[in-house]
Amino acid sequence: MQHANSVYHKSVVYGIVALMLVPIIATLAYSLSSRWGATILPDGFTLDWYRQLLSDVRFVEAFGRSLLVCVAALALSTVLILPAIFVVFYYFPQLDKLMNLLILLPFAVPPVVSSVGLLQLYADSSVPMVRTPWILIGTYFTIALPFMYRAIANSFTAINLRDLMDAAHLLGASTLQAFWHIVLPNLRKGLMAALFLSFSFLLGEFVFANILAGTRYETLQIYLYNMRQTSGHFTSALVMTYFLFIFICTWLASRIGAKS
Incomplete structure (x- = not known):
């Protein structure tokens, strides 16, 4: 009975995974096809669409x-x-609950509403912000804030911050030295996964x-x-290139997180 249940559960999981892979495989096949009309299989395979994209x-x-804006926003976040x-964790641990509430505020306002508000705020500004990367960097900072805070806060909890700091102070290190040489290396894996x-x-x-x-500032x-509106083969090649890059980033994050 237990074996039958195990087989059933595996079948369900494999079936769901197969359903999720179907559109990805179909997009990949379409991006590699030279022409795919009314036939079940493509008429031929080619890498020309990827060559056109990368050139x-x-x-x-x-x-x-996109890389510039994302890296700058994450550097600012860090x-x-x-x-x-x-x-918060060392001097004011009682504020952790308040911080957990505040970091959820970016999700409370829909992106369209936030965008319109930012446009109205900076439209008449003497410093040009709209249609520039600077406004995207600031906006992406607020988006990344909940992910960064929660992941790093979990790492702070795992390393037992107060005991580490007390031990460092007993050995003659200042608070800044203890943070830089002891706390920060212990946060490296959690920080990298969050990034x-x-x-x-x-x-x-x-x-x-x-x-x-x-x-005016065209991102990916x-x-x-x-x-x-261009060729569907070209668009599929673009989607698969983007998907592959995101997959690699997610895989690296999961690997780093598993080792932390």
Whole structure:
């Protein structure tokens, strides 16, 4: 009976995985096909669509812009969030519940509403912000904040911060030295996992990028949206390239998280 239940559960899991893989495999096959009309199988296979994509300067520039904005936002998040979490956990642990509530606020407001509010706020500003990467960096910082805070806070809890700091102080280290040489190395794996997961999420963000930047600062998602009317084979190659990159980032995050 137990063996039968195990087989049934495995069959259900494998069936669900197979259903999830069908559209991915179909998109991959379409991106590799030279022509696919009314037949069940493609008429031929080719890598020309990937060659066109990777040789498109517009795609390379859009990909570079997305990387720039995401990396800058995550660097800003790391510089600001790490010291803030350290202060909360070491000096004011009673504020942790309040911080957990505050970091959920970015999810309380829909992205469209936030974008319209930012447009109204910075439209008449003397410093040009709209249609520039700077407004995207600030916006992506708020998006990454919940992911970064929760992951790093879990790492702080796991390392028993107060005991580490007390031991460092007994050995003559200052608070800054203890944080830099003892606490930070213990947070490295958790921090890297948080960065990879946040990066995977930010790279796929579309609403803020479309409303706040648009074609004036074309990111990868905007490029994908603008190229939707071109050849379906080319669009499929673009989707699969994006999917592969996100898959690698997610895999690295899971590997790092499993070792932390």
